Amino acid sequence: MNVFEAVKQSVTTRQAAEHFGIRVGRNEMCVCPFHADKHPSMKVDRRFHCFGCQADGDVIDFVSRLEAVSPKEAALMLAQAFSVPYEDKEPPRRRKPRQETPEQQFRRMERYCFRVLCEYRNQLGRWKRDYAPKAPEDDWNPLFVEALQKQDYVDYLLDTLLSPDMEERAALIASYGKEVRTIERRMAELEAGAAAGRDGGHRSRAAAPERP
Incomplete structure (x- = not known):
């Protein structure tokens, strides 16, 4: 199972949102980080959908957009953060710490x-x-x-x-x-x-x- 499939099966968007410091209510609603949202208009469970700006997608899409990284980088970030095992056909390489722009x-x-x-x-x-x-x-x-x-x-x-x-x-x-x-x-x-x-x-x- 590659990293994309493994992450999507193991991590929900709600878990990812909370990991990155977004507070989610009991009704699975939170303030949307993708537009100027004063009141919770985004629903996060396994996927995410904002009823305000219509942002929508899975957990990898969410982190990719939130952190301004590629889907592959987002998937690897999530695999590391949540200790998700996956098969990687590429030889292991020491990755340099990603510097924020x-x-x-x-x-x-x-x-x-x-x-x-x-x-x-x-x-x-x-x-x-x-x-x-x-x-x-x-x-x-x-x-x-x-x-x-x-x-x-x-x-x-x-x-x-x-x-x-x-x-x-x-x-x-x-x-x-x-x-x-x-x-x-x-x-x-x-x-x-x-x-x-x-x-x-x-x-x-x-x-x-x-x-x-």
Whole structure:
């Protein structure tokens, strides 16, 4: 079985998307990396299809387009990433590490910034809804305050990333790339803290003695 057949049988597009840092929902929908997509419009399972830009294909097509490489390079990348065995009639050769072109680096960083900012924007919306004070005398939760302060700012950054002016997008990435990484780390820490709290509450309830 050659590398194309082996990869297509062993790896789904959803697995590949998640491997490359794309968050996929339970409904198998994700933000499309191939067009300016603010809301999840791509379905990824064994294949992929975007209901917005109509991008469509199998897992090799997906990685080839995502990483701007040939289908053969995409298949080999997937075989290595997911330890997929295959028959190769070519004699083994030591392959030099593939160097990203400046354009590939820019596209990768652009997709990363857009993904993180979309997730942060959605999180701000949840905080604004869930932590809104119930009465005028209630103290304001810091996450509610953050949502009020940051929503317009994040919308501005996302609108800039959707700009047709590549120089404007590149300037934003150069200026705010570090801040986007900080946002991603903070969201991960908050999620980990929330998960730990849920687990701790579950263990406390499980360990509580029954009342006579």
